Structure formats: C-alpha cells, structure tokens
Amino acid sequence: MNEQSNVVALNATSEPTAFNAALAEPTNVLIVGVGGQGVILVSKVLASLAQAHGYEVKQSEVHGMAKRGGTVFSHVRFGPRVWSPTIAKGEADVLIALEWAEGLRWLPHLKRDTGVFICDTKRIVPPFACRSRRPGAPMRYATETAEQVAAYVSEAYAIDATKMAEELGNERAANVVLLGALSTVLEFALPEWEKTVTAFVPKKTIAVNSAAFELGRNWIAEAKNEPPSADAAPAAAPVHAPYQPRLEITDAWCKSCEICVKLCPERCLTLNADRIATLVAPEKCTGCRLCEWLCPDFAIRVHLDPEAPAMEAAQ
Amino acid sequence: MHTPWQAAAALKSDAKQHRPLTGNEAIARAAWEAGVRVAAAYPGTPSTEILESLATYPSEDLHAQWSTNEKVALDVAMGASFAGSRALCAMKHVGLNVAADAFMTATYIGVNGGLVLVVCDDPGIHSSQNEQDSRLYGQLASVPVLEPSDAQEAYDFTKLAFDLSEQFDTPVIVRSTTRLSHTRSTVTVEERVEAAPRGFLEKPSKNVMIPAHARARHLSVLEREAKLKDYFATSPITRMEHGDDSFGIVTAGTCYPYVREVLPHAPVLKLAASWPLSEAVLREFCSAFERVLVVEELEPIIEKEIAALGFKVEGKRLFPRAGEFSPEVVRAGLVQAGLLPAPPSYNAWVPEPVVRPPVLCAGCPHTSSFMAVRASGARVAGDIGCYTLAVLDPLRGIDTCVAMGSSIGNAIGMAKAGETKPVVATIGDSTFLHAGIPALIDAVYNQANIAVMLLDNHITAMTGGQEHPGTGKTLRGEPAPQVDYEALIKACGVKWVKKVDSYDLAATHQALREAIAYRGVAVLISNRPCVLDPIKIKGPPLEVITSQCTACQSCMNLGCPALTWSDEWFEGRHRVKIDPALCIGCTLCAQVCTIDCIKIASPAVTQ
Numbered sequence: 001m002n003e004q005s006n007v008v009a010l011n012a013t014s015e016p017t018a019f020n021a022a023l024a025e026p027t028n029v030l031i032v033g034v035g036g037q038g039v040i041l042v043s044k045v046l047a048s049l050a051q052a053h054g055y056e057v058k059q060s061e062v063h064g065m066a067k068r069g070g071t072v073f074s075h076v077r078f079g080p081r082v083w084s085p086t087i088a089k090g091e092a093d094v095l096i097a098l099e100w101a102e103g104l105r106w107l108p109h110l111k112r113d114t115g116v117f118i119c120d121t122k123r124i125v126p127p128f129a130c131r132s133r134r135p136g137a138p139m140r141y142a143t144e145t146a147e148q149v150a151a152y153v154s155e156a157y158a159i160d161a162t163k164m165a166e167e168l169g170n171e172r173a174a175n176v177v178l179l180g181a182l183s184t185v186l187e188f189a190l191p192e193w194e195k196t197v198t199a200f201v202p203k204k205t206i207a208v209n210s211a212a213f214e215l216g217r218n219w220i221a222e223a224k225n226e227p228p229s230a231d232a233a234p235a236a237a238p239v240h241a242p243y244q245p246r247l248e249i250t251d252a253w254c255k256s257c258e259i260c261v262k263l264c265p266e267r268c269l270t271l272n273a274d275r276i277a278t279l280v281a282p283e284k285c286t287g288c289r290l291c292e293w294l295c296p297d298f299a300i301r302v303h304l305d306p307e308a309p310a311m312e313a314a315q
Numbered sequence: 316m317h318t319p320w321q322a323a324a325a326l327k328s329d330a331k332q333h334r335p336l337t338g339n340e341a342i343a344r345a346a347w348e349a350g351v352r353v354a355a356a357y358p359g360t361p362s363t364e365i366l367e368s369l370a371t372y373p374s375e376d377l378h379a380q381w382s383t384n385e386k387v388a389l390d391v392a393m394g395a396s397f398a399g400s401r402a403l404c405a406m407k408h409v410g411l412n413v414a415a416d417a418f419m420t421a422t423y424i425g426v427n428g429g430l431v432l433v434v435c436d437d438p439g440i441h442s443s444q445n446e447q448d449s450r451l452y453g454q455l456a457s458v459p460v461l462e463p464s465d466a467q468e469a470y471d472f473t474k475l476a477f478d479l480s481e482q483f484d485t486p487v488i489v490r491s492t493t494r495l496s497h498t499r500s501t502v503t504v505e506e507r508v509e510a511a512p513r514g515f516l517e518k519p520s521k522n523v524m525i526p527a528h529a530r531a532r533h534l535s536v537l538e539r540e541a542k543l544k545d546y547f548a549t550s551p552i553t554r555m556e557h558g559d560d561s562f563g564i565v566t567a568g569t570c571y572p573y574v575r576e577v578l579p580h581a582p583v584l585k586l587a588a589s590w591p592l593s594e595a596v597l598r599e600f601c602s603a604f605e606r607v608l609v610v611e612e613l614e615p616i617i618e619k620e621i622a623a624l625g626f627k628v629e630g631k632r633l634f635p636r637a638g639e640f641s642p643e644v645v646r647a648g649l650v651q652a653g654l655l656p657a658p659p660s661y662n663a664w665v666p667e668p669v670v671r672p673p674v675l676c677a678g679c680p681h682t683s684s685f686m687a688v689r690a691s692g693a694r695v696a697g698d699i700g701c702y703t704l705a706v707l708d709p710l711r712g713i714d715t716c717v718a719m720g721s722s723i724g725n726a727i728g729m730a731k732a733g734e735t736k737p738v739v740a741t742i743g744d745s746t747f748l749h750a751g752i753p754a755l756i757d758a759v760y761n762q763a764n765i766a767v768m769l770l771d772n773h774i775t776a777m778t779g780g781q782e783h784p785g786t787g788k789t790l791r792g793e794p795a796p797q798v799d800y801e802a803l804i805k806a807c808g809v810k811w812v813k814k815v816d817s818y819d820l821a822a823t824h825q826a827l828r829e830a831i832a833y834r835g836v837a838v839l840i841s842n843r844p845c846v847l848d849p850i851k852i853k854g855p856p857l858e859v860i861t862s863q864c865t866a867c868q869s870c871m872n873l874g875c876p877a878l879t880w881s882d883e884w885f886e887g888r889h890r891v892k893i894d895p896a897l898c899i900g901c902t903l904c905a906q907v908c909t910i911d912c913i914k915i916a917s918p919a920v921t922q
Contacts, residue, residue, distance in 0.1 A: 034671070047499060051335055058465075059335075060498040062361075062441045069876045070673035084576035085465075085498040088642045090658075101668035108665060125879045128670045131708060133868050135887030139880055142668040152664055171896060243887065262690060263909060265868040286888055288867035290909055304886065 026056075026079030027186070028087040032106045033098030034124045035069050038175035041200060042096060043074035045179060049188050049196045050078035060085035069126065071102060094185055096178050098161075099124050101142040107152060116155045118181045118220075120174060122162040133266065133286045136242055157181065157223055164215050170205065173212035180216025190217075243304040245287025247279045253299035260291035260300060336502045338495040341466040342433055343368035344502070345473035346403045347376065350510030352428070353395035354379045355388035357749060358778040359407030360442040361496040362435035366405055367781075370790045376507060381775075381782060381790045384719070384749040385410035389417045389432070396430040397522060399513030401477050405433040408449045409718065413750070415452070418486070420524050422456040423532040425484035425539075427516040429477035435491040438612045439639030442493075442777075444699065444718060446637070448613035453488055453590035457540045459547075460488045460590040462568030466500045472587065475552070477510075483539055483546070490589070492612070494639065495569050540591050547586075548593035555600055558582035562654060563604035565597070565617055565628075569640070570610045576642045577649060592620045601626040608633065608652065612640045675704050677877035678852065678899035680772055680817040680843030684741070685712035686873065686907070687823040688768065691831055693739040696725035698751075700743035701777045702770055709872045713741070720750025727754070727763040737831040741768045745775040745783045748798065752807065758836045759808035766830040767838045769800060770817075772845040780848025788849075804838050811837035818843055820906045846899055854900030856916050857893055863912035864890040870904040870913065878904060 029046060033039040040061060047059040061074040075087045089109050094116045097103025103119035110117055129141040149156055161177035176197060183193045194210065201209040256275040265288060268281035277299065279285060292302045336344060343365050346354065354377060356366040369379045382388035385406040395402035406414060411434050421430070434452070437443040453460035461476055463469040469491060476487040520528050547553050558581045566574050567586040574583060584600040586592070589611070601607045601621055609618040609630035618630030633648035634640070649655040675682050685705040688695055689712040697703055697713030698721060706713040715725050726740035742751050747769055758765055775781040782788040787797035804812050811833045815826040823841060830837035846852045861881060866888035870878055877897035880889035893904070895916055905913040 035673075047335060051501065056501065057335065058498055058500045060494060062493060062497055069671075069676065071671050082500075083572040083579075084642045085494060085500070085572065086641050088576075088646070101671070104666040104668040126669060126671045127674060127709070127871065127874045127876060127878065128672065130871055130880050130889065133871075133888060137889075139889070140669065144666050144668060148664065148666075263869070265872055286868065287886065288865060288888065290865075290867045290869070294909060 024080065026077045026082045027094075028092045029076045029094045029096065029182070029186075030073065030087055030092040030106060030109055031076065031096045031098075032071070032073040032102045033120075033175075034102060035072050037072070037098040037124075038172065039072045039074050039098060042098075042175050042179055042182070043076050045196050045200050046076050046182070046186075047078070048200070049192060050076070052192070052196070053078075053188065055079055056082045058082045058085040071105070073102075073106065094118065094182065096182055098122065098175055098178060100158075104142055104144050104149070107149070110153055112152075113154060115153055116157075116185050117149070117153045118157045118159065118178060118185075120161040120178060121158050122160070122174065135245075135286060157220060159216070159219055159223075161216060164219070165212055168208050168211050168215070170208045170212075173205065173209050176201065176209045176212040177216035177219075180213040180218075181220045183213070183217050184220040243287070243306055245282075245285045246303040246305050247282075247285065247291070248301040248303060249277055249279070250299045250301075251276045253297045255297055257296065259294050259296065263290055263294055265290065332503050332505070333501050334504055335499050336466050336470070336504075337364065337497055337499045338463070338466050338469045338491055339364040339435075339497070340368045340499075341470040341502045342405075342473045342489065342491070343372075344504055345470040346431070346477075347372045348505055348507045349429070349474045349477040350401050350508055351377050351403050351477070352400035352510075352512075353377065353392060354403040354405070355382045355391040356405040357382055357385050357388055357410060357413075358745075358775050358781040359385075359410050359435075360778055361437060361493040362405045362407045362410070362433065362491070363778045363781065364496070365403075365433055365435075366790060369403075374791060379790055383784060385414040386417055389414040389421065392430060392432075393417065393421055393424070396426045396428045398428070398515050400428040401430075401510050402428060403431050403433065406435070407443065408434060408436040408447050409443060409445065410434070411449050411452055412447075413719065418452070418458075419456055420529075421486050422458050422536055423524055423529055424522060425532075425535075426480050426486060427513055428510070429480035430486045431473065431476045431480060431489060432486060433473070433489045433491060435493065435496050436613070437493045439493065441639075444716070446613065448616070449488070450490055450589045450616055451614060453490075454616065456486075457536050457591070458486055458488055459483075459543050459588050460490050461587060462490050462589050463495060464568050464571040464585070465495065466498065466502050468587075469495060470502045470504065472552070479543075479546075483543055484535075485539055485543070490568065492569050492639075543588075544591045544593045547588050547591070548596045550587065552587035553593075553596060554583075554585040554587075555596075556583045556585060560654075561604065562606040562608060563600055564608050564610055565600065565621065566610040567617065568612075570612055570645070573640055573642050573645045574610050577646045577655070586617065589616055592617060594620075594624060597621050597624055597626075601628070606652075606654075608649075608654075610634055610640075610645055610648070613637075672707060673704060674707075674874055674876050675701060675710075676846050677875050677897045678846040678901035678903075680841065680845070680901075681705060681770055682710070682873050682875065682901075683817045683820045683823055683903050684768060684770055684841045685710045686820060686903075687827045688712045688739060688741060690824060691739065691827050692736060693766070693831060694729055694734050694736040696722040696729065696738070696740045698722035698740070698742040698746050699777070700746055700770070702741060702743060705741075707874070709874045718750075719746055720754055722746075723751055723754035723758055723765070723767055726765040726767070727758050727761060730763045730765050731761075738765045739768060739827075739831065740765060741770060743776070744769065744771040744773065744785050744800070745781075747800075748784055752803070755804065755809070755836070755838070756807045763836060764834055765836060766827065766833070767836065768827065768830075769804075769838055769840045771800060771840050771842050774845045774848045776845045776848060780845065782849075786849075800840055804840075809836050809838050811835065812840070813838075814840045814842050816843060817841040818901055818903065820903060846901075852899055856895040856898035856900055857902065857905055857913050858895070858916035859891050859893055860912040860914060861890055861892065863910060865910055865912075866890045867909065869907045869909055873903055873907065875904060 055078040097119040165173040266284040268284040392402035392404035697716040722740040866885040881892035
C-alpha cells in the first residue's frame with residue numbers, strides 16, 4: 001500500500017517554469033530530506049553551478065545532529081547580491097524534498113503563488129511514528145493528502161525517485177534523479193548541469209548518476225503532459241475490531257521471578273508489595289501475550305475482550 | 316565609506332583566488348595564511364571543522380592537534396605564543412567555559428606570538444546544551460571580540476585578529492555562530508605569509524602571574540582596552556552605512572545580513588567588534604537619528620552600552636533574547652516597531668507530517684547499553700554525546716545531563732544524598748578523557764557507591780568522528796599512543812573494572828547488574844566501535860519472518876531506525892519489518908525477539 005504511481009503531476013502547468021537569477025531578487029532553493037540521503041550533494045551541485053555563473057551564492061545547512069537520522073535541510077540562495085544565508089518562510093522558489101514527510105514539513109517555506117515543489121515519494125518512517133501501540137493504532141506519519149498539497153502550492157511533482165534509482169541499480173542515486181528534475185525549473189543549460197553533477201559524484205558511479213539525472217529530467221517533461229494520476233492517494237489503513245486486553249493473574253502460582261516484568265514491551269507490569277506480578281498500567285497493555293507465553297508457571301492469561309460491550313458494562 | 320554592493324561579475328575574473336568556503340574553512344584558511352604555527356582544539360559543533368580544515372594544510376607549516384579538552388587546547392596555544400609563534404585555539408561556546416580558567420589570566424599575560432581564540436556560539440541550540448552568548452567573555456576579560464558576518468569577513472577578521480593580537484598584546488576572540496560556521500559562500504583568498512619567529516620572551520613580570528605581577532598587568536589590560544576602543548573607532552572595519560530611513564540600526568556579525576535582507580537601504584552602524592565598544596562611534600551614530608534599534612542575537616550587550624550613554628534605544632523589546640535570528644525574526648521586530656508593514660497573512664495550512672528527532676543509528680552500540688541501563692532500574696546521570704539521545708522514547712535511560720564529564724560528579728552527589736535507587740553514571744570515551752577522570756578519582760577518594768558505564772565506541776562520534784587519545788591516531792591520522800582504559804581506571808583506584816561487548820545484550824545486562832551490586836566504585840566498559848566512524852560498518856541485514864511475528868513490539872523498544880511497522884497486522888497490532896538498506900546486522904533485535912522470528916536475511920533480500 002501507499003505506493004504512489006510513477007507518474008504523478010499535481011497541478012502541473014504546461015509552460016516550464018524557469019527562475020531567472022539575473023533578476024535583482026535572489027533565487028531561493030530549499031533542499032530537504034533525512035540524514036544520509038544526500039541532501040548536501042544536491043545543494044553543493046547547485047551552489048557550484050550558480051557560482052560558475054558568476055552569481056553570489058550562499059549555501060547554509062546545520063550539521064551535528066543531522067547524521068542521527070534527523071531532519072536535514074540546506075538553503076541555497078544565489079543572485080547578483082545575496083544577504084541572508086537562510087530562506088524565510090514563504091520565500092522559497094523551489095522546494096526539493098528527498099523524502100515525502102520532510103517535503104510536507106517544509107511546504108510553508110514555498111512561495112504560495114510561484115513556488116515549485118518536487119518531492120520524492122520515498123517514505124522513511126521514524127521510530128517515533130510507531131509509538132502508539134494500542135490495538136488498531138495508526139502509524140503517525142504524513143496523513144496529509146495529495147489534494148491538500150495540490151491546493152496549497154502552484155506547481156507540485158511527486159516523483160518516485162528512489163524506485164527509479166533502484167531500477168538503475170543504485171538506490172543512492174535518488175538525489176541525482178531529483179537534481180535532474182530540478183534542472184528543468186532553473187535557468188542553467190543542460191551541459192553545465194551534466195558537467196557539475198559528474199564532478200561531484202564518486203567516479204565509479206558517474207554512469208548510473210548520469211542516467212539518473214536524465215531520468216529525473218525527462219520525468220518532469222512527461223509529467224507536465226500526463227493528467228494527474230487518480231491512484232495517488234495512499235490506501236486507507238485496514239480497520240480492526242477494537243478489543244480491550246485483560247490480564248488474569250493467578251496470584252497463588254506466581255513465584256516472583258520477574259520474567260514478565262522484565263520482558264513486557266510496554267513495561268506495564270510490576271511486582272506488588274507481596275512480590276506478585278501485577279498490571280500497573282492497564283491502559284498501556286496491548287495484549288501481546290508475551291507474559292502469558294513466558295510465564296514458567298502459567299500464572300498469567302491474556303483475554304482480548306471485545307471493546308464496545310466491555311465499555312458499556314463498565315458504565 | 317565602504318560600499319557593500321560588489322559587482323557580481325568581478326567574481327568571474329579570477330577564479331583561482333575565489334573559493335566557496337564555509338565560515339569554518341575560511342577561518343582555517345586565514346589562520347594558515349597568517350602564519351599560524353600551532354593550532355589546538357577539542358571537537359565541538361559548530362567549531363569542529365576549523366581544526367579538521369587546518370589539518371589539510373602542510374604539516375611543515377603548522378602543527379594542528381586535538382587536545383583532550385578546551386583548557387588544554389588553550390594552554391597549548393598559549394605555550395606556542397610564549398615561544399613566539401602565532402597560535403590558534405578553536406572551541407564551541409561551552410568550550411570557552413572549560414578554557415575560561417586559563418583564558419581569564421591569558422588576558423593579563425597578553426601574547427608574544429599572536430593568539431586567537433575562535434569561539435563558535437550556537438544560537439537556537441542546534442547541537443548543544445545551552446545558548447550562552449560568549450561575547451560576554453570579551454567584556455569579562457577585556458579582550459576584543461571580532462564578529463564576522465559572512466565567510467569573507469570570517470577570513471578577513473581572522474587574519475586581522477593575529478595582527479591585532481600582536482599589536483595590542485592581547486588574545487583576540489573571533490566569534491562565529493552555527494549559521495556562519497556552516498554557511499558556504501565565496502571568499503577571496505591569498506597565500507601564506509610566514510610570520511617571523513619571535514623567540515621566547517623572557518619577561519617573568521608578564522609571563523608569571525604572581526599577585527605582584529598580576530596587579531600591574533591588570534592596569535595594562537585596562538589601558539589596552541582604551542586603546543582598542545580608539546582603534547575600532549577609526550578602523551574602516553567599523554562601518555557607518557548611510558541610508559534613506561529616519562531610523563538607524565546598530566548591528567554586528569551574523570545579524571547584519573538579516574538586517575540588510577529586510578532593510579536594504581536603511582542607515583546601519585555595522586560594528587566589527589562587539590567588544591570593546593567605542594562610546595564616540597555609538598554617540599556619533601545614535602545622535603543622528605530619532606530612533607535607534609539594536610539588532611543582536613542573544614544578550615543585549617551593544618544595547619546596554621548605548622543605553623548607558625543616555626540614548627533611547629530599542630533592542631530586546633523587539634528582537635528576542637532567546638533563539639536564533641533569521642530574516643523573519645528581524646522583520647517581525649521591525650513590524651512590531653511600526654517601521655515595516657505587516658506581511659500579508661495567509662490562511663496558512665501547517666502540515667505536521669511526522670515527528671523526526673535525531674535518533675541513535677541502526678546498530679549503535681549505545682542502544683544495548685541503555686537497554687541494560689533502563690532494565691537495571693537505576694537512577695542514571697548522563698553526559699554529553701550521542702547517547703544523550705537515550706533520554707527520548709523508547710530508551711528513556713537518562714535522568715540528568717549537564718556538561719562534559721558531569722555524569723560522574725552528579726552520580727557521586729546523588730549517591731551521597733541518599734538516592735534510593737542504585738546510581739549509574741554513563742559517559743562516552745572522549746567525554747571521559749575530556750573531564751571524567753578527575754571526577755572518577757573523586758568518586759574513589761570519597762568512596763561513593765556508584766557504577767560508571769564507560770561507553771567506549773572508539774571515537775568522538777557526536778561531532779562526526781574525530782580521533783582522541785583513545786583511538787591511537789592523531790588529528791592528521793598518524794599513529795599515536797593509545798590510552799589503556801582499564802589500566803588508567805585501575806590506577807585511579809577503582810577495584811571493579813570489567814569490559815563487555817555491548818552487542819551481547821545478555822552479557823551487558825549481567826555485567827551491569829554485577830557493577831551495581833558492587834559496594835563502591837565499579838566501572839563497566841562497554842566496548843564496541845561506532846557504526847559510522849572511523850569505518851562505516853555494514854554487515855548482512857536481518858529480516859523479520861513476518862508470518863511468525865506476533866507484533867509484541869519488543870524490538871521496537873530499541874528505537875532502531877531500521878525497524879518500522881509493516882503493512883501486516885497481528886491481533887490489531889502492526890507486525891514489524893526491517894529496512895535492509897539501514898540494517899547493519901548488529902542482531903540486537905534478534906536478541907530481544909522473544910519468539911525468535913528475526914533472522915539473517917535471505918540472499919534475495921540482501922541484494
């Protein structure tokens with residue numbers, strides 16, 4: 001599920017957008033993703049290209065915690081004169097996202113009227129999205145819909161760059177697919193893009209990255225012609241009959257070994273004053289049955305009672 | 316009067332001399348060109364790359380080293396200055412706290428060879444434990460603080476700092492911030508000019524700070540500060556930029572580009588040094604305007620000086636005292652002041668797609684250490700490093716974290732105060748060498764009943780993988796003697812020392828239980844290299860046999876980024892899957908899987 005079609009153009013305009021950096025105002029490109037995806041390479045290529053054109057360039061990112069799987073973002077600004085190294089909210093001309101949720105997170109930085117949003121549909125779900133473990137609990141990850149995005153920005157592309165790079169044999173080239181896509185909305189000539197990309201990627205990967213660049217570039221051209229795909233929205237999560245886990249602990253059989261206490265994934269058991277296993281946080285219990293299975297003395301039984309009748313009975 | 320507008324075309328003319336450099340690289344380049352002979356630092360975000368960059372210049376030109384902590388680094392740099400060479404010492408803001416003891420006397424001693432401290436503040440707390448304003452140290456020590464606003468100025472001011480240092484016989488602070496240190500822009504560079512060696516200056520009245528000497532030196536420090544004020548008053552690096560508006564802005568450093576972004580044509584007093592401040596310059600500028608606004612990040616240092624001169628000045632009323640500035644923050648302040656129209660407000664949709672804090676890497680050896688720490692039920696004093704992230708869900712293994720090396724001292728205090736839970740201190744290898752050893756000796760001496768877990772991952776990981784005395788390599792990657800932790804700890808008087816492989820979860824649990832049961836100071840060394848540095852470790856990934864997974868979520872309690880929910884369900888709970896691209900095969904999840912459904916992936920998945 002949640003696989004987005006390879007060709008999705010949300011609100012694609014028929015005319016190609018090209019930002020002319022020779023204008024007085026700097027061009028603002030925001031590149032975002034998750035640590036390790038290659039955000040910095042994208043911004044380095046762009047910065048180098050703009051600098052070769054004689055523009056003043058400022059490229060700003062924050063290192064440090066980025067490596068630990070956190071959000072990574074790089075601001076690239078270029079033009080005849082650039083002051084601030086960072087792009088203000090609502091001021092980005094282009095937002096390039098290497099990961100779906102990160103793209104959504106930074107959307108408010110795009111210019112509402114003219115901003116271009118190019119986003120990989122790659123989903124990197126962090127452990128924090130899987131926190132609620134109650135029966136039937138949804139993953140807390142990017143519930144925003146393609147329609148909401150389309151309504152928010154003037155020109156948006158959801159591209160499965162990671163899959164395209166995988167098909168080329170190197171998932172890590174996804175960022176270069178996006179560079180190819182980016183090349184269609186900025187003014188620099190194709191040979192300059194190719195030359196700069198070649199200079200920045202590892203020598204062994206030049207062939208695959210060149211192919212990736214071309215794929216991304218052609219994809220945008222195609223997307224502008226294709227109507228938006230209908231199956232872009234993620235499939236709905238399956239619904240489960242809710243139930244209430246209930247523990248039946250036979251005190252007389254418990255010998256205080258603490259195995260259930262130590263191994264409960266929700267840490268909702270403890271030994272009480274009489275050193276008998278007790279459920280102290282029933283609201284956390286997910287009914288996973290580990291305690292039942294691991295108890296050497298068969299002192300615990302887990303019941304999954306249907307939720308609604310139980311609630312009514314309680315009232 | 317300087318014109319800030321440069322012809323962009325000029326950048327093209329001589330490509331060789333113009334380089335895209337980060338603020339940190341520009342500082343390193345300038346130091347090398349200024350003839351620096353010795354450079355020392357302890358790694359700390361955002362300053363780390365300064366020494367890493369200096370180490371790329373020829374070793375015949377300069378000695379660059381990682382020191383065990385910032386105070387040692389400053390002592391080393393001062394030693395080089397005593398010996399007549401130009402020296403640089405780089406640190407993050409909190410590093411200056413560590414070095415402050417030496418620094419506060421270094422200002423009395425002054426310099427022989429030029430001495431420059433590069434101090435990188437972290438407004439916004441991107442990767443630190445506080446956001447102190449280190450400019451205040453300039454005031455405290457009567458030392459000039461140069462505040463560059465972009466990479467070019469970082470380069471220019473660093474070069475100037477060495478000259479000022481020798482001219483005025485003072486250490487000089489070049490103050491950067493995260494934004495400047497990590498922003499890349501074009502810098503015009505030159506070549507190195509060898510500074511003539513001055514030789515050791517034999518002058519005990521200046522070099523040996525006994526009370527009689529120090530009293531005299533304090534007076535010369537005050538004289539020096541007055542001279543520096545005059546220097547900055549007349550130097551072209553202090554710029555009064557004319558403009559069209561009826562109000563004036565006073566600013567310095569990284570705030571200047573934000574001001575110019577929002578107010579391209581306003582009259583601006585751009586200070587090059589935020590300490591010392593020349594009253595004459597402030598007076599001249601402020602008396603020309605009805606309204607004067609000060610735009611400075613963090614503390615109101617310039618604002619207070621102007622207010623002390625009797626001018627009505629607006630600063631922290633409009634621009635916050637906490638957090639990093641940006642064009643938005645400056646604009647909001649000016650809107651509040653009624654000087655700019657409010658920006659059009661959109662009925663803004665704020666997407667909140669996912670919470671993504673930094674996490675311990677897949678296969679991080681700290682993960683299992685904190686699984687054991689949490690299971691032990693101990694009160695845990697944490698420390699500075701990647702493992703501070705263990706405070707978050709699901710590991711939730713740390714109760715306190717203060718500063719480098721604080722964990723052991725904190726643990727001693729907790730134990731002595733009668734904390735009812737067993738007390739454990741967790742500290743990384745580099746942090747232990749930085750400031751943990753004196754605290755460990757303290758624990759032994761005062762017979763504290765604590766267990767110390769030394770999380771030895773063989774690198775300074777948090778800052779991106781720097782060598783330290785325990786790694787066997789120098790900053791330049793050359794072989795070096797290696798600290799023997801067990802011998803060192805035993806020599807401190809610890810009787811219970813044990814090593815454990817933290818990838819062996821059961822052994823780690825067991826060893827930590829023993830360490831806690833021991834009466835007195837016990838040190839458990841959990842020994843496993845970092846998965847990122849110096850070598851990126853990638854073993855065969857594991858996979859979940861989905862049909863067997865009962866979705867108990869035991870493995871999800873590791874907080875491993877390679878583990879996530881699959882699309883399959885079991886009794887209403889998500890079954891788990893492993894991302895083979897992220898998994899490095901540490902097997903921790905397989906060790907916690909109670910029904911044994913996590914195995915090494917079949918070759919099909921591996922590919």
